[in-house]
Amino acid sequence: MAKKVWLIVGAVLVVIGLGLFLAVMAAHHWDLSALGVPTHETTYQVKEEFQRIQIDTDTADIVFVPSADGTCSVICDETAKETYSVSVVNDTLLIQHRDTRKWYEFFGFRGKSRLIVHLPKQQYVSLLIGESTGDVEIPGDFSFDSISITASTGRLSLADVSAGEINLAVSTGRVALKNVRCAGDVRIGVSTGRTELENVTCRNLTSTGSTGRIEMKNVIASGKLSVERSTGDVKLDRCDAAEIRIETSTGDVTGTLLSEKIFFTDTDTGSVRVPKTTTGGTCEITTDTGDIILEIVK
Numbered sequence: 001m002a003k004k005v006w007l008i009v010g011a012v013l014v015v016i017g018l019g020l021f022l023a024v025m026a027a028h029h030w031d032l033s034a035l036g037v038p039t040h041e042t043t044y045q046v047k048e049e050f051q052r053i054q055i056d057t058d059t060a061d062i063v064f065v066p067s068a069d070g071t072c073s074v075i076c077d078e079t080a081k082e083t084y085s086v087s088v089v090n091d092t093l094l095i096q097h098r099d100t101r102k103w104y105e106f107f108g109f110r111g112k113s114r115l116i117v118h119l120p121k122q123q124y125v126s127l128l129i130g131e132s133t134g135d136v137e138i139p140g141d142f143s144f145d146s147i148s149i150t151a152s153t154g155r156l157s158l159a160d161v162s163a164g165e166i167n168l169a170v171s172t173g174r175v176a177l178k179n180v181r182c183a184g185d186v187r188i189g190v191s192t193g194r195t196e197l198e199n200v201t202c203r204n205l206t207s208t209g210s211t212g213r214i215e216m217k218n219v220i221a222s223g224k225l226s227v228e229r230s231t232g233d234v235k236l237d238r239c240d241a242a243e244i245r246i247e248t249s250t251g252d253v254t255g256t257l258l259s260e261k262i263f264f265t266d267t268d269t270g271s272v273r274v275p276k277t278t279t280g281g282t283c284e285i286t287t288d289t290g291d292i293i294l295e296i297v298k
Contacts, residue, residue, distance in 0.1 A: 039077045039113065046072040048088035051125040053117075057084075057097040060115040061135045061154075064142060067118040077113035084115070140179070166202075190214075205241070213251070220258075233290075238297060244283040252290045256297045257283070265292050 076084045085096045123143040131151040140160025148167040149156055155174045165184040168175055173193045182202040190209040197216045204223040210230045217237040225241035227234050229248040236255030246253050261283035263274045270291040285292050
């Protein structure tokens, strides 16, 4: 009997709690951020010179913006227990996320936070970013000798950027490169995310992944273009390289190339339609059940 009473009391408390939650949400027009931890915007002014940039953060979206007044500043969303440390150490702009929350404080609601970096000049030696679930956006007007970004579920977006070398690694996130000029190698590692490349030039391009789809448009590698996927499709639109190697399991390989190739194809149950050309660099494509359909366009 006592057990039934406690079960009834528990059920009543759950109903009351749910009712209070719905009432609060309705009062705030169903805005979950109203239940979250209060945030405030903080601006850090950087007066020292630097050639390198290193950022270590968690869930913040990172955006780079050209400075309007020629100075460097970092604008970020902070809470009482989540702050940033901004300093220049060994010619490096170091931006680090500081989290002093207790384990039970991680269950509150909090919207996306932003980290905006205003840079005073266009060219830097290196950019190193370690990210978790936030997005990273690098627009034009910037040049780096090397770019290295590691993220989990965030989106990595580079547009109108020039670099000497680019290394990108993301798990279930998405990678997008548009109008990117790289004098050296581009390496992209994606697990289940999607990769989109448009108007990209480089020496060698290497893309690895599991179930993620990769789409390439006007991608030119002076050396080798290498793509590995499990179930993701590989689509090429007016792409080219001195040597091409593509391997996928159940994904299709389709599209167009800009110059003749000597094709080597291997598939178990997929269909193959490639030009019967006998000049040019090698193009080796291997699939299990995926189709291989390519054309040469001038």
